[in-house]
Structure formats: structure tokens, C-alpha cells
Amino acid sequence: MRTKKGYILLVFILFVIIVFHYAGWLNWFESGVRSLVIPVSKRANEMRISLENTAGSSTPYECSAQLENNAVDQAKMKLLADENAELRKQLNFLHRTNYSLVAATVVGRNTDSIEKMIVIDAGEAAGIKVGQPAIVGDGILIGKVAKVDKDISIVRLLYDNQSKIAATILNKDGSLGVVEGGYGLSVRMNFIPRDEVIMVGDQIVTSGLEEGVPRGLLIGEVAVAENEAYQPFQQAVLTTATDLSKITNVSVVISAANK
């Protein structure tokens, strides 16, 4: 009987939390919790990328502690150099185009294993809205904003199951299609007309047919073209232009119009 009452109490607490969340009455508390978790999550994300970068060049276990320390320093230096180069590219992109960008740092990955998303430390307060594209480097698309809160946003990466981007291939036909995720670490471009010629290595960019996503953001290039006789459209398997698991800084295109 006591347990049954406990179950009812739990469901009631959950119900209250959900109602209070959607009513916005928990915003102050949620911001507080986020501000406590974000530094830890950000540090964990940096360490993960640093470890992945050094994994390929790890030294044998016999090496001295001095060499290990040097390797750690080198990894840190490389991370900083990469960040610097990345920010320079984003700055160049900003100067070259008329887009309004919001720069943000990746503070972690999303907490559910079924999604392929990243959390960035800029939100509604910075002008970010759902559906805006997130880029790295010199205009490389990594995904679109899926959820926005006051101080953070969640970006759905290209290879997420629910990701869909209107795209065009830079071939002689200018083939249009939709770039979709849900195929592991690769992405596919579907709905390409069968009579158009696509070649391995052709670059794919955003088509600009989607609201808020400007034309010309690089997505990747064709790795495999599949044109089956029994299919109404042909498909292309793409390799993305950047490694989506090692992103540290992004820019969100908040306006593609003239500044």
C-alpha cells in the first residue's frame, strides 16, 4: 500500500516538473543547473577530442613520464592551434559573406544515445532560432539548430536520423535532392533525378530552397553514386566535409540577408 502511494507520488512529481517546465516557472532553476553542468561537460568534451587527437600518435608504454608530459602538452597545443585556425576560417567566412553569425563553443554531446546532436553555449538570448544552420570553418555545414533555450542550443548533426537538408550537387545538371542522416557516420543524398549524371568527388552544397539556410554552404562530396533501375530516384552516399565528432567551435547563421 505504501509502495502504491509512493508510485502515485512519483508520477505526480514528474507531472508537476513537466507542467512547470513548459510554463517556464523552472527557468531560473534550469539556468542554474546548466551553469553548473556546462563547465564540466565542456571540459569533458575538450578532453575527449584531445584524447582522440593523440590516440593515433600514442607513444609506447616504455616511454618515460617526461615524454608523456610532452605528448599531453603537444595535444593541448594542437587543440589550441586547431581552435585558432578554426576561428580564423570562421572570421574569413564572416568577412567574405553578408551573413550574420553567432559564434559558440561546443559544450558537450546530447545525453541520449539515440540522437546525434551537440550542445552549444549560445541560445535564444543571442538570437538563435530553431532551423538555423550551424557551420564550421569556411562555411562547412554541420547541421541545423533543433532546440533552443535561453542560454544554450542543441544542434542536430547531419548524420542524425531526423536530419534533412535541401541540397544541390555542383555537377553540370545542378542536381537537386535532400541530404538525410540515419546511415551511421555517412549521410545520403536522396531524390536525385535518375537522368542526371553524378560523379564521385562532386561537391554538394545547400540549395538555398529552405527558409533560413543560405545557398552554398558546403556539406560534403559524393563517395558512391547509386542509380538502380528499379528505383524512381538515384542516391548518393556522401562523405562529410568535416569530422562531425571533433567539433569545438561553431557559428550559427542567424541571418542570410544583408547586414
Add this chain to the structure above:
Amino acid sequence: MLKWLWQLFKFIVPTIFVIALHLFFINFLPYPFNNINTIYFAVLWLIMISSGINFFLLGLAALFVSELFSGLPFGITSASMLISLVIAHWFLLNIFTNRSLYMVFLSAFFGLVIYRIIFFIILAVYNLFAGAALWPGTETLADIAWEITLTPCALLIFYLVASKLTKRLDPNYIALSKGKIYG
């Protein structure tokens, strides 16, 4: 006052620990081990070693923090996991009562299956109105298969090790002593 603070401490510290563990698993473990559901693991472990439902509150707190960094609509994960944990708890009290290794594995396995079924039903209803794809892709299903396989395995190994260290979790000891620690 001190008692109240101690209760708060006993609640907050394990919650922080579970969240830290969750962040560690997601960020540092290689695929497919990063699919181990740490929150489910921790809460199920706690309700296995204690019959009380206080640990559900810990799970709720960890899930609340987790939802703040999730792209899914708020409440879907918490609701589905809480319902599945309540079902698992009921099973542990009434059906899977002997705490053998098989029962530990089965309760975690069935609990996770129920969790993901409820999760996808709620998500499909949401997606129906949001105009998104109703069902997950094959890649997502593979991730879930890993989660449902690896989390009970991790719990099994943890339980096995713990039962060697403490008699409280040793099914043989429980059977011999006829000690009643559950229910």
C-alpha cells in the same frame, strides 16, 4: 537541521555522481560502450539493493538534468524511464524476487525493453503532430540494441563483483539465512 542537511547531502551527492558517470560514459567510452544507459543502470542497481522508492527521486533528478541537454521534447525520457522503472521495481518485488544473476539480467533487460517501447510510442505521438519521421532509422535501432544488450551485461558484472564483496547481495547467503531484505 543537521539531519535535514545530511538527507539533502545523501540525495545530492549520488545524483551528481550519476550525472558525472553519465557524462563520462557518453564522452570517453568508445562505441558501442557509450550506449550503456548509466542513469537506468544506477537507479535499477539502487532499487535492487533496497526496497524503498526513495531512489526513484534520485533518478528523477538525474533525468531532469539529462533532459536539459537533450534535443528531445522535455519529459519524454523522464516519463518513459520512470514508468519502466516502476514496472521493473514491481517485478523485483513480486516476480524476480530471488536476486540470482539471471534475475538481475532479466529485470534490467525487460525494464529497458519496456522503457524504449514506451519512449518510442510517446515520441511517435509527438512526431505525428510535429511532422517528423514517426519511427527511428536502422542506425538508431542498432544503438538501442546495444543499449539493451550492454546495460544488463554491465549490471550483471557489477552485481557479480558486488556479491563477491558483500554477503548482502549473495543469493546463496540470502537463501541460507532466509533473510528478508526485499519487499
